Every structure is written in C-alpha cells, then in structure tokens.
Amino acid sequence: MSRLRAQDRLKAALQGYYAGLTAPVAWCSSVGPAEILYALGFHVYFPENHGALLGASRTATPNILRAQREGYGEEVCSYLTADIGAYLAGETPLTGAYGLASVPKPDLIVYCTNQCHEVAEWFGFYAREFQCPCVGVHPPRYVDEVSESAIAHVVRQFEDVIAAGERVTGARLDRKRLAEVVDLSRRGAELWKQTLETARSTPAPLTFWDSTILMAPIVTMRGTQACVDFYRETLEELRQLAGAGTAAVPDEEVRLYWEGMPIWGRLRKLSDWFAECRAAVVASTYCNSWVFDCLEADRPLASMAEACTRIFINRSEDAKLRILRELLADYRIDGVVYHDARTCGNNTNCRFGLPRRLQEATGIPFLTLHGDLNDLRFFSEGQTRTRLETFAERLRPRGGPPAHREEGFPSPNQIRAR
Ligand code: SF4
Numbered sequence: 349m350s351r352l353r354a355q356d357r358l359k360a361a362l363q364g365y366y367a368g369l370t371a372p373v374a375w376c377s378s379v380g381p382a383e384i385l386y387a388l389g390f391h392v393y394f395p396e397n398h399g400a401l402l403g404a405s406r407t408a409t410p411n412i413l414r415a416q417r418e419g420y421g422e423e424v425c426s427y428l429t430a431d432i433g434a435y436l437a438g439e440t441p442l443t444g445a446y447g448l449a450s451v452p453k454p455d456l457i458v459y460c461t462n463q464c465h466e467v468a469e470w471f472g473f474y475a476r477e478f479q480c481p482c483v484g485v486h487p488p489r490y491v492d493e494v495s496e497s498a499i500a501h502v503v504r505q506f507e508d509v510i511a512a513g514e515r516v517t518g519a520r521l522d523r524k525r526l527a528e529v530v531d532l533s534r535r536g537a538e539l540w541k542q543t544l545e546t547a548r549s550t551p552a553p554l555t556f557w558d559s560t561i562l563m564a565p566i567v568t569m570r571g572t573q574a575c576v577d578f579y580r581e582t583l584e585e586l587r588q589l590a591g592a593g594t595a596a597v598p599d600e601e602v603r604l605y606w607e608g609m610p611i612w613g614r615l616r617k618l619s620d621w622f623a624e625c626r627a628a629v630v631a632s633t634y635c636n637s638w639v640f641d642c643l644e645a646d647r648p649l650a651s652m653a654e655a656c657t658r659i660f661i662n663r664s665e666d667a668k669l670r671i672l673r674e675l676l677a678d679y680r681i682d683g684v685v686y687h688d689a690r691t692c693g694n695n696t697n698c699r700f701g702l703p704r705r706l707q708e709a710t711g712i713p714f715l716t717l718h719g720d721l722n723d724l725r726f727f728s729e730g731q732t733r734t735r736l737e738t739f740a741e742r743l744r745p746r747g748g749p750p751a752h753r754e755e756g757f758p759s760p761n762q763i764r765a766r
Pocket of ligand 1: 426427428464465466467692693694695721
C-alpha cells in the first residue's frame, strides 16, 4: 500500500481514462484547449503525459537515441524525442500499465504554443504521420499582464479549433456543454490548488514528489467529473493528514521550492535524498502550472484564453519574479532548487539571472541542479547528491526557523547591508 490512499486510487482513475480513449480522439498539448475538444465529443489524449510516462518508466533514453537517428538534435525537448522514438519503435508504457496495444490514433491534433515552439514540431510530425488535421493556437508570448486584446486574439484562434473539430465530428459545438466542461475544469483545478496548499502546513503532509504523481488527473482528465471526484477525496485525505500533523518527510527541518521540470527517471531517488537531508520540497512551479483559477463557465472561451495565456511558462521574467515571490512567502520557503533541464530551456528559469534577482528580493538562497526531464545522460547522481547535502546543511536552522519565515521578507536594502 502507498503512503497516500490517493496514490492507490490513482491507478483506477487512470485505468478508466485510458479505457475511454476510443474514437473520436483528439490529441492536445498539456495546456491547450482540451475543454473545447471534450465539448465537441472527442476523447482527449496528451502526448506530453506520454513523454513523462516514458521518463518515469525509465524507457526514455533508448527512444531518445532512436529519434536522434532520425535527425532530431541532442538538445531538442526529450519529451518530444522520447515520444517520437517510442512511436517509431512501436513501443509504449501504456501497454504494460493500462493494456493499450498502442497510443490511440488521432482524428484531430491541437496544440498551443503558450509553452514552447517545440509542440508545433512534435505535433506536426504526427499530423504528417497520421494524415490528420492539425490546428495550432499561438497566444502572445512572454506576457507581463494578460490584456483584453491578447484574450480576444486567442479566442479567435479557438474558433478555428472549433471549426476544425466540427468538420471532423460533423456536428456543431454544443455551447452549453462547453460551459459545463469549463466549470468541471475550474472545479478540478480549484481542488488541485487546495490539495497543493495542504503543504503550507508545517510539517507538510505531501511533497513535490507526491504531487508529480498525483497531478496525472489534472493533466489528462481536467474537464471531467472523474477528475473532480479524484481531487475531492485526495483533498480530504491530505487535510486529515495535515490536521493530524503527519509529515511527508519525518523530522522536516527545511522547506524547499522546486523550480523547473521534474527529473522523471529519478523521482524516487531524489525523494529519498531530500528526505535524508530532512528537506521537504513543499511547492513547485511545475505542479502549480495546472491551477487555472480564472476559468469561468459564463465566459468559457474568454476565460480559457486567459488561463492559457497567463500560465507561468508564458510570462515575462518580471511576472515570474512576482509569482515566485508570492509562492515563497505562502509556503514559508527556506531555499529554492532550480532544475536546469538541458533539453527544455522553455521551462528552465535560471539562465537569465532570475535566481539572483529573487534572492535579492527575498533573502532566500538557491541551488541550481543540472539534469533533464527525460535524458538521464545529462544527470550526474554523485554531483547532485553532494550539492544537495551541502545546500541543506547550509539552510538547516540553528536555534529556530530562518528569520524570513517569521518576519516576512527583508527589504533589498537590508539584504545588501548583510
Ligand atoms: S515546455 Fe519543455 S518539456 Fe514541455 S514540450 Fe516544451 S520543450 Fe518539451
């Protein structure tokens, strides 16, 4: 039995999701307009989730090499290369885990470049392969604040997605159904947010390592009642654990923030190493990326456009700094761990000075770890473990919690004066 009952329920929830992937199937990028596709009557499949599964099942590396032999570069997104390599090899971890003979064949492919350009290349490969209609949504990138004109621009592109979907299904979009799906997405996302927020408790009842597993329904099943039901029960369990003072990391001493992609093939090891350092990773940008709290059933397309444009990965460096600063305060963070993922510059936020600026604004120190989401050739176990132990030792409170936990952040002048 798992530490959390939710982890045991997860397998059944995902079993139901994968069993339901029958025609018509639409493929969608992870923060694309899945609600429209559900409302049009498609079952929705997410290739990025498949990329993560390849990483977590430690089958990514041979498939990455397979894609590289087809001409994909070494530093191209390793979700893309692992996924395309597995397709070319005729393999999928869905066979062993859920009994699927192969990934489901798409009738429509939709992607959104709010996260990166790579999804266009990735999904375009499959559009050629399956001779399938493919529609891209391109919101403005690197936005500071989301404007009304940006929302209108994205809504117009959603209308193109709707038209393409209607051509495939031969039926008009039911706008009432769309509002219902958006409402289900909003409720699922709200429950997911509250689940993550249970880690504000000290000690935290769940960590980033738990959340990377528990997030599967909000990624693959948002917009469904099954997703809402899963997180309602999960939240109840986590609140009980928080109320009872149950710690995910026994003797939690240090509270950390994880910035960047997970290292899917090393989740267990990293979880153990952080626990040995009595360091609980209590919050992350990654898991918060599926908190869509601006969705509204009575303005479905506009609120979806807002949600997909304002995701963290699509924001300016200044906006990212503001968001991180708030999260560090909310979760009473002692240190930030940045993952510099070799094949995903898009979701790596430590290459343009952000860590130093955030440290100046908050006084909270940081550590950068080098690795990758899927390509373990870029990850050094020995170096990572040593650097983590040194960092945790430096943060460990002597005679009480670090000052910023109790007093709020110091001003930049106070920090400079230290
Ligand atoms: S955001 Fe990064 S990991 Fe995700 S699809 Fe784009 S390049 Fe790949």
